[in-house]
Amino acid sequence: MNIYGLTLEKIENYFLTIGSKKFHAKQLFSWLYEKRIESFFEITDIKKEVIEKLDEDFSLSRLEIVSKQEDVDVCKYLFELADSSYIEAVFMRHDYGNSLCVSSQVGCNMGCKFCESGRKKKVRNLEVYEMVLQILMIEADILERISHVVVMGIGEPFDNYDNLLSFLHIINHPKGLAIGARHITVSTCGIVPKIELFSDFSLQVNLAISLHGATNKIRDKIMPINKVYPLDVLIPTLKKYTEKTKRRITFEYILLSGINDSDSDAAALSKLVKGICCYINLIPYNETNNLEFKRSNTVQIMRFYDILKKNNVNVTIRREFGRNISAACGQLRSKKEDL
Numbered sequence: 001m002n003i004y005g006l007t008l009e010k011i012e013n014y015f016l017t018i019g020s021k022k023f024h025a026k027q028l029f030s031w032l033y034e035k036r037i038e039s040f041f042e043i044t045d046i047k048k049e050v051i052e053k054l055d056e057d058f059s060l061s062r063l064e065i066v067s068k069q070e071d072v073d074v075c076k077y078l079f080e081l082a083d084s085s086y087i088e089a090v091f092m093r094h095d096y097g098n099s100l101c102v103s104s105q106v107g108c109n110m111g112c113k114f115c116e117s118g119r120k121k122k123v124r125n126l127e128v129y130e131m132v133l134q135i136l137m138i139e140a141d142i143l144e145r146i147s148h149v150v151v152m153g154i155g156e157p158f159d160n161y162d163n164l165l166s167f168l169h170i171i172n173h174p175k176g177l178a179i180g181a182r183h184i185t186v187s188t189c190g191i192v193p194k195i196e197l198f199s200d201f202s203l204q205v206n207l208a209i210s211l212h213g214a215t216n217k218i219r220d221k222i223m224p225i226n227k228v229y230p231l232d233v234l235i236p237t238l239k240k241y242t243e244k245t246k247r248r249i250t251f252e253y254i255l256l257s258g259i260n261d262s263d264s265d266a267a268a269l270s271k272l273v274k275g276i277c278c279y280i281n282l283i284p285y286n287e288t289n290n291l292e293f294k295r296s297n298t299v300q301i302m303r304f305y306d307i308l309k310k311n312n313v314n315v316t317i318r319r320e321f322g323r324n325i326s327a328a329c330g331q332l333r334s335k336k337e338d339l
């Protein structure tokens with residue numbers, strides 16, 4: 001079993017079941033995440049017999065970085081996993097810190113029409129350690145700390161819910177990677193029962209919703225999940241979520257030329273989110289060779305933005321990274337597998 005998949009609580013239980021001390025868990029966490037050991041035998045404050053047992057029961061093995069593509073303030077990593085699956089993570093340098101976009105699954109079953117990851121079915125969920133190691137390996141590669149994490153890489157995090165929560169606990173823990181909950185964002189295409197569950201989650205993590213359409217007609221066309229949880233179910237759930245958690249949610253809205261970017265779409269979007277504590281992040285679409293969707297032109301993006309502003313909606317346009325390096329969700333993995 002890979003040690004990076006265990007929450008502090010699980011490690012505490014492990015030490016108790018082997019007849020050792022619970023407090024070793026915090027020490028071990030600090031060796032793993034503060035001192036970044038490469039072998040359990042580097043540990044100096046736990047008895048030798050216990051370290052030998054740890055070494056027998058757990059591995060510290062890493063993922064393999066198979067390629068890196070760099071552009072200004074961005075670097076995209078392709079990892080190979082032990083079963084020869086590929087996943088991606090994207091590192092971005094912002095004025096407020098370094099952020100990493102991590103993957104949660106190998107492939108994705110949500111089937112969004114514009115998304116490269118959805119073109120390939122889900123192969124499997126990522127294990128907790130495979131999520132944690134994306135951060136550790138990239139920090140080791142760039143020798144800088146990652147201060148912000150977005151779960152917006154390949155996969156639907158709410159389709160890998162239990163592993164997602166363990167991952168969040170590990171990276172948030174002060175003795176773990178100590179990434180503040182408000183610096184962590186989970187993005188979902190809108191799996192309603194999981195949004196409801198997530199409102200009870202103990203950490204104040206941000207929630208982003210991939211909306212991409214303000215009517216069922218449009219959303220049905222591009223996001224199959226809308227047939228299961230249409231807007232008239234999703235929106236009231238989000239209202240409840242914000243009321244209960246007192247947290248603002250983010251709506252992601254990719255602008256797709258001729259699909260969802262007209263003036264009337266902007267008006268419908270303003271109406272849809274009225275009364276919800278939220279802001280809208282407009283995303284210029286990253287075109288991919290395999291899909292026919294086109295990005296909206298800059299003039300239309302600005303018009304759309306202005307209409308939302310006039311309607312008093314909080315809105316931003318996402319800064320673009322890595323347009324030249326296939327940085328859109330799933331593009332690198334897809335290229336690798338199509339070779």
Ligand code: SAH
Pocket residue numbers: 110112114115116151152153154155156157187188189190208209210252254283284285286287288328329
């Ligand atoms: N499954 C989750 C998280 C992964 S996708 C979700 O749906 O939110 C992360 C975000 O990237 C989503 O908003 C998704 O719609 C968007 N996305 C996918 N392909 C894209 C592309 N080619 N250009 C821009 N954004 C894209």
